[in-house]
Amino acid sequence: MTTSQSEIQNPAERGASSPKSTIQCVILAAGQGTRMKSAQPKVVHAIAGRPMVDYVIDTALSISDLCPIVVIGYGADSVRTAIGDRVEYVLQTEQHGTGHAMLQTRDQIDPSAEIVLVLYGDTPFITPETLRDMIDAHAKAKATLTLLTFKPIDPANYGRIVRAPTGKVKNIIEYKEATPEQRTIREVNSGFVCYHARWLWEHLPKLQPQPGHGELYLTDLVSMAARERATIATCEASEAEVLGINDRVELARAEQLMRDHINHNLMLNGITLIDPAHTYVEATVTIGADTIVYPGTHLYGKTAIGSHCQIGPATIIHDSQIGNHCTIVASMLEGATLEDDVDMGPFSHLRKGAYLSKGVHIGNFAEVKNSRLGQGSKQGHFSYLGDATIGADVNIGAGTITCNFDGVNKFPTEIGDGTFIGSDTLIVAPIKIGQNARTGAGSVVTHDVGDNELVYGVPAKPKKKSVNP
Numbered sequence: 001m002t003t004s005q006s007e008i009q010n011p012a013e014r015g016a017s018s019p020k021s022t023i024q025c026v027i028l029a030a031g032q033g034t035r036m037k038s039a040q041p042k043v044v045h046a047i048a049g050r051p052m053v054d055y056v057i058d059t060a061l062s063i064s065d066l067c068p069i070v071v072i073g074y075g076a077d078s079v080r081t082a083i084g085d086r087v088e089y090v091l092q093t094e095q096h097g098t099g100h101a102m103l104q105t106r107d108q109i110d111p112s113a114e115i116v117l118v119l120y121g122d123t124p125f126i127t128p129e130t131l132r133d134m135i136d137a138h139a140k141a142k143a144t145l146t147l148l149t150f151k152p153i154d155p156a157n158y159g160r161i162v163r164a165p166t167g168k169v170k171n172i173i174e175y176k177e178a179t180p181e182q183r184t185i186r187e188v189n190s191g192f193v194c195y196h197a198r199w200l201w202e203h204l205p206k207l208q209p210q211p212g213h214g215e216l217y218l219t220d221l222v223s224m225a226a227r228e229r230a231t232i233a234t235c236e237a238s239e240a241e242v243l244g245i246n247d248r249v250e251l252a253r254a255e256q257l258m259r260d261h262i263n264h265n266l267m268l269n270g271i272t273l274i275d276p277a278h279t280y281v282e283a284t285v286t287i288g289a290d291t292i293v294y295p296g297t298h299l300y301g302k303t304a305i306g307s308h309c310q311i312g313p314a315t316i317i318h319d320s321q322i323g324n325h326c327t328i329v330a331s332m333l334e335g336a337t338l339e340d341d342v343d344m345g346p347f348s349h350l351r352k353g354a355y356l357s358k359g360v361h362i363g364n365f366a367e368v369k370n371s372r373l374g375q376g377s378k379q380g381h382f383s384y385l386g387d388a389t390i391g392a393d394v395n396i397g398a399g400t401i402t403c404n405f406d407g408v409n410k411f412p413t414e415i416g417d418g419t420f421i422g423s424d425t426l427i428v429a430p431i432k433i434g435q436n437a438r439t440g441a442g443s444v445v446t447h448d449v450g451d452n453e454l455v456y457g458v459p460a461k462p463k464k465k466s467v468n469p
């Protein structure tokens with residue numbers, strides 16, 4: 001970290017070691033992100049399953065007690081929907097640059113804030129630790145503004161930090177406006193800046209539109225501060241933390257980095273990943289210790305997996321709750337719930353509302369939708385259960401189908417405890433099959449079946465004598 005000091009003006013004299021509550025975070029997220037070439041605003045593009053701006057918000061929330069302000073504009077409604085109500089919003093109806101975006105926030109900034117910390121919504125890897133270092137540097141230098149800079153291998157389109165021969169920061173020159181010589185500067189602007197609040201509000205209205213396109217650059221405040229000989233401090237970050245995402249190439253790189261980070265943390269928390277490079281876990285997923293995840297596994301959304309499970313290979317799980325000691329091989333789960341000790345697969349599919357109680361066994365080519373299987377029940381081979389309530393210890397024979405749909409409406413099926421459904425049974429809903437009943441192989445069951453009853457044939461008829469007297 002380097003700092004430059006001014007003897008002439010020092011508006012941040014009372015800034016030393018400010019308490020948490022005096023920091024107001026502002027996240028700029030109103031831009032379209034033209035380089036993404038997308039109908040969606042850039043900041044809602046997901047990284048490891050979460051809108052990129054969400055990560056910045058998490059960080060902002062962890063460093064200040066004041067509610068972060070997010071400036072939205074392009075696609076404001078979809079940004080609001082993606083983020084929810086954990087922040088305050090300011091609308092920038094037309095996007096005339098980062099300086100113009102900041103100007104819109106003036107009335108919403110908490111008057112107690114001594115430091116305004118500006119964050120960009122397209123820079124999701126920033127950590128609270130680095131921001132705290134920056135805030136400390138700002139307070140220590142009693143700076144007017146403190147820039148977080150970095151020196152990437154390829155400075156690409158980032159704004160260049162122009163320093164005087166003395167080392168003092170003179171200005172930030174955007175890549176577009178930079179001369180070929182300035183473009184060789186390796187030190188660039190991350191976009192994260194701490195401002196002395198009063199100085200910021202005094203100077204923001206003085207920003208001049210850029211010739212040609214008329215944008216107000218927030219970065220132009222730096223040359224204003226330098227001209228006034230105000231204190232400009234800088235703090236250096238690692239490239240990995242301040243990577244800005246502007247196009248799909250950078251998005252893919254960010255996805256890879258985030259995935260590595262998530263997998264790394266999972267492993268440190270006691271989860272075995274057989275091949276982390278081929279394991280895809282979104283940031284919203286939780287996994288218990290001693291679970292083993294095999295390659296080609298994708299875990300998405302609000303999925304929670306218990307401990308001592310074996311998941312994969314080649315398994316896709318969305319928004320599902322999985323207990324402890326479960327085994328799932330080469331299968332797909334969407335909106336399903338599994339209690340402990342369930343085993344499943346290969347090649348089966350649980351759809352929304354599938355609920356498998358403790359010890360259920362699902363074999364191959366089975367599909368379950370909006371159905372509950374009681375404790376210890378088995379559905380071993382190619383079959384479909386939809387809108388069904390199955391008791392405990394039921395055997396669903398190979399080829400069983402609940403015919404739950406008549407082309408217009410869906411109908412329920414109920415099967416009692418201990419019942420044995422013979423191979424290739426078609427169960428035409430709505431229907432109720434009692435406890436400890438049996439259906440013969442190939443039956444088409446069109447009427448309710450009583451407890452202990454055996455039915456068979458097409459359409460299925462009861463055998464006179466009960467099977468389990």
Ligand code: UD1
Binds near residue numbers: 029157
């Ligand atoms: C910006 C910086 C550049 C820095 C880089 C770091 C400026 C002028 N340039 O460039 O120095 O190296 O970030 O990643 O600040 N936004 C608004 N309203 C607007 C325009 C932008 O809210 O009118 C938001 C965007 O949604 C985005 C952020 O500000 O989250 C940065 O805008 P972007 O266009 O990505 O700036 P860069 O060209 O990357």
Ligand code: CA
Binds near residue numbers: 120122244245
């Ligand atoms: Ca950017």
